[in-house]
Amino acid sequence: MDQTLVVTTSLAGAIGLAALTAALIAGVVVLTTRAHRRALEHARAAARAEAAEAAAASRARLLIRLDHELKNPLTALRTAAASAQQLLAGEERSAEVEQAVATIGGSSRRIARLLADLRKLADVETREIDRRPVDLAALLELVVDDARTAPGAEDRMFTTSVPRAPWPLPQVRGDEDLLHTALLNLVTNAVKYSADGDTIEVRASEEAGAWVAIEVADTGRGIAEDDQRVVWDELSRGSDVRSIPGSGMGLALVKAIALRHDGRVELRSRPREGTSVRVLIPAIGPAR
Known part of the structure; x- marks a missing residue:
C-alpha cells in the first residue's frame, strides 16, 4: 500500500513537472514569437520611414534640378518679351501681334511663379526648421x-x-x-x-x-x-x-x-x- 502511494505520488509529481516544463516552454515560445513580431514590425516601420525619406529627398533633388534647368530659358524668354515690347512700341501693330506679345509675357510670368513655388516646396522639404x-x-x-x-x-x-x-x-x-x-x-x-x-x-x-x-x-x-x-x-x-x-x-x-x-x-x-x-x-x- 505504501509503495503504491509512493509510486503514485512520484508519477503525479513527474506529470506535474512535465506540465510545468511544457507550460514554461510554451510561454517562452509565445514571448519569443511576440518579440519577433515586434522586431519585425519595427523593422518594417523603419524601412517604410527610410523609403519615404529617400522618396522625399529624390523629389527635392528633382525640384531643385528643374528650377536650375528652367531658370536660364525663362530669363531669356522674359528678356525677349520685354525686347519685343520695346521694339514694337509706337509702331502700328495688329491685334494678333498684341495678343502674341501679351501671351509671351503672361506665360513667362506664370512659369516664374511656378518655379518660385517649386523652389519653396523643395526648400520646405529639405531645410532645417528652427523650432x-x-x-x-x-x-x-x-x-x-x-x-x-x-x-x-x-x-x-x-x-x-x-x-x-x-x-x-x-x-x-x-x-x-x-x-x-x-x-x-x-x-x-x-x-x-x-x-x-x-x-x-x-x-x-x-x-x-x-x-x-x-x-x-x-x-x-x-x-x-x-x-x-x-x-x-x-x-x-x-x-x-x-x-x-x-x-x-x-x-x-x-x-x-x-x-x-x-x-x-x-x-x-x-x-x-x-x-x-x-x-x-x-x-x-x-x-x-
Whole structure:
C-alpha cells in the first residue's frame, strides 16, 4: 500500500513537472514569437520611414534640378518679351501681334511663379526648421490682416474666432515664417475661390489638449468630389478653376509645412457651398 502511494505520488509529481516544463516552454515560445513580431514590425516601420525619406529627398533633388534647368530659358524668354515690347512700341501693330506679345509675357510670368513655388516646396522639404514657441493666436491676426490686402478681399466678410477663456490657445513649436506662409496660403485661397459677399471664417481651437487646430472655412464655390482626392498633390488644380490664375502648389506647400511640424491637414468641401481646411499642429502644452 505504501509503495503504491509512493509510486503514485512520484508519477503525479513527474506529470506535474512535465506540465510545468511544457507550460514554461510554451510561454517562452509565445514571448519569443511576440518579440519577433515586434522586431519585425519595427523593422518594417523603419524601412517604410527610410523609403519615404529617400522618396522625399529624390523629389527635392528633382525640384531643385528643374528650377536650375528652367531658370536660364525663362530669363531669356522674359528678356525677349520685354525686347519685343520695346521694339514694337509706337509702331502700328495688329491685334494678333498684341495678343502674341501679351501671351509671351503672361506665360513667362506664370512659369516664374511656378518655379518660385517649386523652389519653396523643395526648400520646405529639405531645410532645417528652427523650432521655437509660436503664438498662433497672434500669428492668425497678422495672417488675416495680410490676407485683407489680396485682390477681391475687400468684398469678402471676414470673421476670426480664437479662444481666450478660460485659458488662451496653447503655443506650438515651429518656424513662425513657414507657419505664416501656410496659413496665408489657406486664407488667400479662400479669397480667390469665393465671390463678392461670401464669408471667410478663420477659427482656432485646442484639440484634446494635444493639438492646436487652425480652420479656414468659406462659402465659396467648393471643390468637386473627384478633385478632393488629389487636391494636396503638386500642380493639381480643380477641373472647374482652370480659368483662375494659380500654380496648383498652394495646398501642397501647406501640407508639406504641416508635415514638417509633425502635424496633419484635413479638408471638407461641398460643390457650390464652400470649403473647410484644417491644419493641426502639436501643442506645447495648455497655456493656463
